[in-house]
Amino acid sequence: MKRAPEHLVNLIEPIVEGLGYECVGIEYHPQPKHGLLRIYIDSANGILVDDCSKVSHQISGVLDVEDPIQGNYQLEVSSPGADRPFFYAHQFEQFIGSAVLVNLYQSIAGRKKITGVIDKVVDDIITLREVGQVFEVPFVAMSKARLVPDYLIEKGGRNGK
Template sequence: MSRKVIEAVEQLAEPILDEEGLELYDTEYTREGNNWYLRVYIDRPEGKVDLDDCSRVSERLGAELDRVDPVSGQYFLEVSSPGAERPLKKPGHFKQALGKRIFLTTYEPIDGRKKFEGTLTRYTPESLTIDLEGDPVEIPVDKVAKARLVLVF
């Protein structure tokens, strides 16, 4: 059910985001305690998302969700930026992160470890390469549990 909700929400969100000059970064529909949360993460191809962007999209998307009603039951709608240390989930996320510092964990050890932080130097749908201070490590994409950008000062 969760996948169907996400797909329906994304179909409603895309035209709104196109009109606003924004793009859909990610969507989550998750239960936390007794409450359900529908989280829509938006991004701007050139620049940053601000509070006004989030408010406008939330208002417009909320109206569409009320009209179409693709989600049964009550939930909280949250619209926000994915943030500076944004999660990397989709192929496009990894492609945008090429040349940047990332942190990832794997489901099972690779070269004796499950945590990696370094520069993402290569990405294909099958594997990615992280440069760990001059030591490149190739990691199969299906072994990645979680990945995110690392904020570098």
């Protein structure tokens, strides 16, 4: 989860929400020559290319005026997709019973990656159930977390057993 700095989140989220979309999260990957600012949007009706274009146009205008990022960067607006990333602990709650792939900053029970089903979320602790094991993972220990579409588990992909 390469989340964007708070000043970018505070600038972008209200614009996305003002256009009627959910701002799932914002990634920022600064690079000396070609940085990347990626904004994930969603809505109850799903996301089409036109939605991404509409949000991109609005965000571009504000970023040009406010100029919060030094140097060159690429702006991407995208739906979260089937392998939706998680940016906040509360986002796990709506996917209880679904599988996630979690990368950790430091190992928990000898593991730096866990693919498991979300059992519950209490405060910022996400309980994951993997075949024969239960992991209580603090959200702050996660470097990256993504939903694992059911078909990947069924077919044995991404650590599916």
